[in-house]
Amino acid sequence: MTYMEWFTCGLLFIFLELFIPGVFIIWFGFAAFASGIIIIFYNLSLIEQALVFSGFSTFFLILGWFIYGKFKNKEVESQYRYLNDPAGALINKTFLLSEDTIDGRSKAIVGDTLWIVECQEELKKGDKIKVIGIIDGVILKAEKA
Secondary structure (H helix, E strand, O other): OOHHHHHHHHHHHHHHHHHOOOOOHHHHHHHHHHHHHHHHHOOOOHHHHHHHHHHHHHHHHHHHHHHHHHHHOOOOOHHHOOOOOOOHHHOOOEEEEOOOOEOOEEEEEEOOEEEEEEOOOOOOOOOEEEEEEEEOOOEEEEEEO
C-alpha cells in the first residue's frame, strides 16, 4: 500500500467516527495516518505495514483510554449533580403533606406536583416532612421535620 492509501484509510476511519456512535474508530484513523507517514520514509512489505499499523493502533487505543479515563473520573459540578435525577434533588428538603398517612404512605406537595411519600410514623395533612431518601426513584422516604 502507498502512503496515500494509508491517508485515505485514516480519513475513512475518521469519517466513520462521525456516523457510528462512540469514540473508538478515530484512534484507528490516527494509526493509519501514522502508518502512512512511516511508509513515506521506508519501503515496507504489506506484512510489515500491517505490523506497523497494529503497533500504532495499540498505541493510540491505549492513549485514548487514558485520555477518556481522565474525563470519566471528573467530579460533576454541584449545580448539575441532579440534572437527570429530579428525585435526588429533593433529599434533605422539607415539604407539606397533602393527605393523612395511611399504612405509612401519603402524598406531599412538591412544587406544582404531588409525590408519594413513605414514612414510619403516622402524620396528618399539613405536617412538614423532611426527605431522607428515595425508593425506586419515585417514592420519597421521609420523616417528620
